[in-house]
Amino acid sequence: QLVxxxxxxxxxxxxxxxxxxxxxxSLFPENFHQxxxxxxxxxxxxxxxxxxxxAQASQISLPRLxxxxxxxxxxxxxxxxxxMAVPTCLLQLQIQEDVALCGNSPVVSALTxxxxxETLDTMLEGLGRIRDQLSAVAxx
Amino acid sequence: SxxxxxxxxxxxxxxxxxxxxxxxxxxxxxxxxMNKLSLGPLKNIVKSILLVPSxxxxxxxxxxxxxxxxxxxxxxxxxxSYFAEQWKVNSPTLTRLAVDQTLMINQLIDMExxxxxxxGSSELEKVGSIFLQLKLVIKKGxxxxxxxxxxxxxxxxxxxHEMERVKTSLESFS
Numbered sequence: 066q067l068v069x070x071x072x073x074x075x076x077x078x079x080x081x082x083x084x085x086x087x088x089x090x091s092l093f094p095e096n097f098h099q100x101x102x103x104x105x106x107x108x109x110x111x112x113x114x115x116x117x118x119x120a121q122a123s124q125i126s127l128p129r130l131x132x133x134x135x136x137x138x139x140x141x142x143x144x145x146x147x148x149m150a151v152p153t154c155l156l157q158l159q160i161q162e163d164v165a166l167c168g169n170s171p172v173v174s175a176l177t178x179x180x181x182x183e184t185l186d187t188m189l190e191g192l193g194r195i196r197d198q199l200s201a202v203a204x205x
Numbered sequence: 206s207x208x209x210x211x212x213x214x215x216x217x218x219x220x221x222x223x224x225x226x227x228x229x230x231x232x233x234x235x236x237x238x239m240n241k242l243s244l245g246p247l248k249n250i251v252k253s254i255l256l257v258p259s260x261x262x263x264x265x266x267x268x269x270x271x272x273x274x275x276x277x278x279x280x281x282x283x284x285x286s287y288f289a290e291q292w293k294v295n296s297p298t299l300t301r302l303a304v305d306q307t308l309m310i311n312q313l314i315d316m317e318x319x320x321x322x323x324x325g326s327s328e329l330e331k332v333g334s335i336f337l338q339l340k341l342v343i344k345k346g347x348x349x350x351x352x353x354x355x356x357x358x359x360x361x362x363x364x365x366h367e368m369e370r371v372k373t374s375l376e377s378f379s
Contacts, residue, residue: 154374
């Protein structure tokens with residue numbers, strides 16, 4: 066019962082984003098032991114940002130990018146043409162499934178994608194636009 | 206020989222756009238009617254003729270070699286030279302087509318994106334963090350598959366940086 070109450074208290078503080086000691090102190094009932102109240106508040110305040118970060122890291126989301134690797138190959142021959150020198154890019158994305166669903170055993174899958182030079186150029190155009198949109202928002 | 210150049214034109218327009226089968230067959234039967242040839246034997250001849258350019262592509266033959274091949278097959282020198290000329294003119298495009306047909310593994314076809322701002326969650330009442338959500342359309346074999354992935358802003362900038370490095374690398378090999 067004690068653990069449960071403590072859990073509820075901390076969850077509430079994290080949820081509401083309380084950062085001031087007064088806000089936390091006001092949560093305790095009137096006749097609560099003074100020193101204990103102060104001690105708990107102090108400990109909670111110390112841990113608040115770590116708890117918030119963790120909550121954010123474990124919230125539901127689309128699959129998240131964990132890592133990215135790439136390699137450039139030169140295609141020299143194929144069944145349709147016996148000699149060529151075409152550079153191509155292989156991109157490997159490490160994707161982690163929804164963290165909230167996986168709990169402590171994250172499922173990470175690797176997806177390898179091939180891009181031709183044209184596709185890469187188009188993609189860079191798109192990424193450039195994203196960057197411009199981000200700067201526009203940041204400058205407001 | 207005018208006949209031959211007309212036929213060559215039909216053949217090359219098919220080679221350049223191999224998906225236009227209907228059009229090719231229509232043009233062939235028009236040609237047959239105009240020149241009072243029967244379609245059956247014409248189709249057979251055309252089949253044999255078409256083997257030469259596709260073999261030439263596979264083996265990267267020069268126009269000289271194509272000409273020699275046709276002469277060996279019994280075509281007159283004049284006609285063989287004409288065809289070889291047409292071949293020379295069209296081979297960059299035809300080579301391009303052959304290269305494009307080359308196997309690609311999980312080819313990236315399209316990319317869409319949107320920004321998501323997480324406003325709140327069951328754990329945190331007010332959040333305000335920005336995520337980039339990407340949808341990648343990938344061709345797996347003959348089917349398309351959508352892959353959704355989320356990136357934080359630092360990850361996005363890192364991704365952009367890496368892709369620019371890839372571009373530099375690809376350009377240095379072109």
